[in-house]
Amino acid sequence: MRALKPVDSYDPPRNATRPSKLLVWAIAAIGLALAANAHSYPERPIKIIVPTNAGGEVDTLVRIFQRAFQENDLLPVKTVVVNMPGAGGTLGTRKIKDSRADGYTIGVWTPGIVTSKAMGIAKYDHSAFEIIGRTGYSDLGFGVNSDSKFNSIQELIEQSKANPKSLQVATNIGLPVHLIPLMFAESAGTDFKFIQIGGGSKRLSSILGGHTDMAMFSLLAFIQYKDAGIKPLVVLSEQRTSLFPDVPTAKEIGVDLVMQDTRIWLAPKGTPPERIELIATALRTAMELPEVKKEFKTLGIHTTFGDAAELQPFLDNMLERVTPLVAKARGR
Numbered sequence: 216m217r218a219l220k221p222v223d224s225y226d227p228p229r230n231a232t233r234p235s236k237l238l239v240w241a242i243a244a245i246g247l248a249l250a251a252n253a254h255s256y257p258e259r260p261i262k263i264i265v266p267t268n269a270g271g272e273v274d275t276l277v278r279i280f281q282r283a284f285q286e287n288d289l290l291p292v293k294t295v296v297v298n299m300p301g302a303g304g305t306l307g308t309r310k311i312k313d314s315r316a317d318g319y320t321i322g323v324w325t326p327g328i329v330t331s332k333a334m335g336i337a338k339y340d341h342s343a344f345e346i347i348g349r350t351g352y353s354d355l356g357f358g359v360n361s362d363s364k365f366n367s368i369q370e371l372i373e374q375s376k377a378n379p380k381s382l383q384v385a386t387n388i389g390l391p392v393h394l395i396p397l398m399f400a401e402s403a404g405t406d407f408k409f410i411q412i413g414g415g416s417k418r419l420s421s422i423l424g425g426h427t428d429m430a431m432f433s434l435l436a437f438i439q440y441k442d443a444g445i446k447p448l449v450v451l452s453e454q455r456t457s458l459f460p461d462v463p464t465a466k467e468i469g470v471d472l473v474m475q476d477t478r479i480w481l482a483p484k485g486t487p488p489e490r491i492e493l494i495a496t497a498l499r500t501a502m503e504l505p506e507v508k509k510e511f512k513t514l515g516i517h518t519t520f521g522d523a524a525e526l527q528p529f530l531d532n533m534l535e536r537v538t539p540l541v542a543k544a545r546g547r
Contacts, residue, residue, distance in 0.1 A: 254435035256318055256490055257292045263275040264322035266307025268300045271415050272435050276350065276478050277323050279510050284503035288329050290497050300414060303327065303389050305337045316483040317491030321347065323480050327390040329530050333537045334389030341530045342432070347480035348495045350502060351511055353433040355395065355453040355474050356462065360422050368449040368468055371429065372403050380408040385418040385427035387411070392418070392431045394537050395451070397472050402470045420443060433476040434458055434515035451475075460514050479526065495522065 250258045263281070277296055284290045297306035302457045304327050314320035332340035335430040357368065365371045375382040384407045393409060407429075412421045418430040419440055429448075432440070434456060437447050447462050451474040455464055464470045480498065482491055497512045499520050501507050521529075 218237055218279060224403075241511075246292065256487075256493070257290065259319065260293045260295050261290065261318070261494075262320045263294050263296050264311050264320065265296055265306050266300060266304035266322070266324055267298065267414055268416060269298050272353075272433055272439075272476075273325065273478060274298060274325055274441070275480065275514070276516070278348065279499065280501050281451050283504055283507050284299050284497060286502070287504060290494075295532050296305060298420055303331055303336055303387055305331055308337065308339075312339060312479055312483060316345075316485035316487075318486050318494070320403065320452050321480060321482045321494060323478055324531055325391060325414070326477065326530065327480070328479065328481070329534045330391055330394055330537050331389050333534060333541050334393075335541075336389040341354055341479075341481075341527075344481040345484055345486045346523040347491055348523065349479050349519075349526055350498055350521075351436045351516040351518050352477040353514070353516050354450055354456055354473040355431060355433055355446040355476050356450040356459075357399070357429055357431050357527040358435060358445050358447045360435060361446045362424065364426075364445075365448065367430075368463065371448060372468075374406055375400075375403075375405040375407060379406040382429065383408050385410055385412040385421040385430040387413055387418070390475070391474075391490055394540055395472075396431050396445050397502055397540060398474075399451075399465065399470060399472055402465075402472050403468075403486070417442060435476075438513075438515055456515065466543050477521075491523075 253337050253435060258361070263277055265274050265277050267508070273294070281294050281296055295444055299310055304324055308324055309329060311322035321529065328341050332339040344439055359365050359371070371382060384396050386396065386409045387542055388411050396407060398410070412427065414419050414522055415436055416433065418432070421427045422430055423444055434447075434450065437445065438458065448458055449461065449465055449468065450462050451465050453464070453466070453473055455462065480494070500519055502520055
């Protein structure tokens with residue numbers, strides 16, 4: 216009879232306790248792929264959607280950053296600006312919202328992302344996006360044709376009070392250029408007639424052509440359009456601006472209204488936070504460059520970066536403030 220092998224000396228088959236080489240290689244390959252994916256972004260051009268025409272205020276600011284990214288190697292890939300105007304900016308913002316959340320499609324817009332929802336023009340607001348950050352802000356003002364009969368904001372208000380709705384304001388319904396003048400009129404105790412015109416260049420043409428009397432622009436736009444024949448009558452800043460030192464603030468004439476025009480960088484909801492931070496870091500770095508600071512100063516843009524933590528409550532508050540104005544705004 217053959218003797219039995221003691222249990223404690225039992226030597227199991229080699230392939231019973233060791234994973235196959237194929238399995239090891241597969242696990243290693245997956246790990247390397249995940250690691251490479253985590254560190255390879257970005258590896259192709261990043262698309263920046265601008266919901267206005269080329270040459271507009273938002274587009275001008277985006278091009279400044281595009282040059283800064285490329286000339287200073289702030290991003291390892293090129294950026295491509297895609298202009299998608301229309302529907303009060305909602306064509307562009309919808310494209311941003313519906314794009315893949317992979318960091319390769321981002322965009323820039325204004326607080327209109329809030330007012331469009333309040334007006335029912337869009338079914339979404341800022342909460343439908345990842346906020347990358349705010350790149351500075353511009354002061355706002357109301358302007359008229361340089362040949363206008365109005366030489367001061369007081370004259371304009373007096374005529375409007377004497378003849379309610381006689382003063383026609385070129386606007387873009389549902390956006391801040393609509394709701395802020397409405398807030399101004401209410402604070403001033405008067406009533407404007409709002410005329411749907413469209414974006415900044417269209418509002419400018421309407422003013423210059425004499426089709427409307429007044430429109431709201433950022434100081435950046437007043438600088439850009441100065442030679443075209445438009446002049447500001449009032450600014451909505453805390454203090455007078457050095458760019459237009461003779462133009463009073465709304466507060467000076469008894470209208471307690473301070474508003475700013477800001478540019479908010481957005482990404483589709485669900486974009487990985489590390490990719491958001493990479494772009495935010497590039498924006499912050501660009502804003503510290505001497506050439507960018509110089510361009511911002513020339514255009515009247517305050518050089519301050521705001522992150523998502525700062526912007527979220529600001530936009531939440533704006534939505535709460537403008538919602539009560541919607542019913543009144545729709546009827547004007």
